[in-house]
Amino acid sequence: MLNNTIAHFRVMNEPGSVGDVETLWFRNVLAAERDALGHYLTADHSAIPAIVALIAAQERPIVCLGIGKSGLVAAKVAATFSSLGTSAFFLNAAEAAHGDLGAVQTENVVLLFSNSGSTEEIMRILPILKARGCRLIGIIGRAESPLAHVVEHLIPMDVQGEADHIGMAPTSSTTLQMAIGDALAVAVSRARGFTREDFLRHHPAGLLGRHMIPIRHVMRKGADLPTVSPDASVADMITVISAGCMGAVCVVDPAGKLLGIVVDGDVRRVIESRRDIYATRTGEIMQTEPVVAEAGAVIADVLLLLQEAGRPLSVVPVVDHEGRLAGMVQSYDLLRP
Structure with a gap:
């Protein structure tokens, strides 16, 4: 030695x-x-x-x-x-x-x-x-x-x-x-x-404790949730996005089932391509396979979805077990104290 x-x-x-x-x-x-x-x-x-x-x-x-x-x-x-x-x-x-x-x-x-x-x-x-x-x-x-x-x-x-x-x-x-x-x-x-859930339950204070908060407590829902039908014109959809102040809108059918999502970037691409925003339907430009969270998820679950998405996501729709829209959460809301 x-x-x-x-x-x-x-x-x-x-x-x-x-x-x-x-x-x-x-x-x-x-x-x-x-x-x-x-x-x-x-x-x-x-x-x-x-x-x-x-x-x-x-x-x-x-x-x-x-x-x-x-x-x-x-x-x-x-x-x-x-x-x-x-x-x-x-x-x-x-x-x-x-x-x-x-x-x-x-x-x-x-x-x-x-x-x-x-x-x-x-x-x-x-x-x-x-x-x-x-x-x-x-x-x-x-x-x-x-x-x-x-x-x-x-x-x-x-x-x-x-x-x-x-x-x-x-x-x-x-x-x-x-x-x-x-x-x-x-x-x-x-x-x-x-498990990861056990770990978070052992850390109720601070950021780790916040990760165990159910997503339903921080998501936008009800009348505050920006939604449109797939038949809405892009022009009308832009109005809904602007009023919702989330930079996105969820596209749903009459039963409330999530069909897709449109974010600000999708709108910019329509305008840049010089398509008629009054004639173009929202269903034509929506993302049909958005990343979604389940209604029973906690903040930690949604953060993991954001990490695994492979691309920046500003919002995540929240759906129930039948695929109906329950809410939408902004990534900012997941991280703020």
């Missing part, structure tokens, strides 16, 4: 011939951390299925235990687990020995984060964790360390060297720790069948 660190130090300090030196330093760190992730991907991951199954089966919160930089990573990983539907909390190893161990229940799954594998504060409380029947999973930097020998499941990190210029600051090791923690959280979440 020492030889790897010294070699890394020498490479990092060789003068660059292209670009400014600060950019070279910056890019070297990113490259070193990328390489640490790439190296780990070539390792043996045969223990992962059992670890994912163990965590996914738990009904009690997962304990993420660490101290120092590894503790900061453990706290973030606990938050990721919780966001993705697996209850988890962070426990500082030093505070645990002064009363915080009371939060750990019998047979809790405990994720231990330690690069050295010999963290004194964790070693001190190991007997108590084992006495409580805790299931110990170690994300540990040294496979032959004391911690690595006592955990039930080991995820070894073989970091060749840190990414800083002296090869000592926790950089590549903490990046790898966090990536492994995130990967476990996602794998467990998928094993539990956690």
Whole structure:
């Protein structure tokens, strides 16, 4: 390990011939951390299925235990687990020995984060964790360390060297720790069948919470909804578009079924082609296969439609299960706070 660190130090300090030196330093760190992730991907991951199954089966919160930089990573990983539907909390190893161990229940799954594998504060409380029947999973930097020998499941990190210029600051090791923690959280979440809707329900505040608002609460409907029949002249249709202030009009049949949509761009193309706007019918120029949202959708669903459309959309019609027009929403209304 020492030889790897010294070699890394020498490479990092060789003068660059292209670009400014600060950019070279910056890019070297990113490259070193990328390489640490790439190296780990070539390792043996045969223990992962059992670890994912163990965590996914738990009904009690997962304990993420660490101290120092590894503790900061453990706290973030606990938050990721919780966001993705697996209850988890962070426990500082030093505070645990002064009363915080009371939060750990019998047979809790405990994720231990330690690069050295010999963290004194964790070693001190190991007997108590084992006495409580805790299931110990170690994300540990040294496979032959004391911690690595006592955990039930080991995820070894073989970091060749840190990414800083002296090869000592926790950089590549903490990046790898966090990536492994995130990967476990996602794998467990998928094993539990956690969905996008579940995720949004876990985030009721801010923009994420807004994404769970039913589309019916923000769409234009009733008398405020600009609609015309397919037999209406383009001239009359333009009047409806102007009055509606949405830059679009929905084309419906007498039963209210959506037949198509006309937007400002369609009108401009008619005018540019010098067609008679009094003789041309709306049905001749409408888009017959518009992107539509279902009446039961939430804002997140419609945002996904906009993303997948492959072209800019200013409005989206909303229809019921029989294809009848229920409303129309502007993309601006989906994004405003």
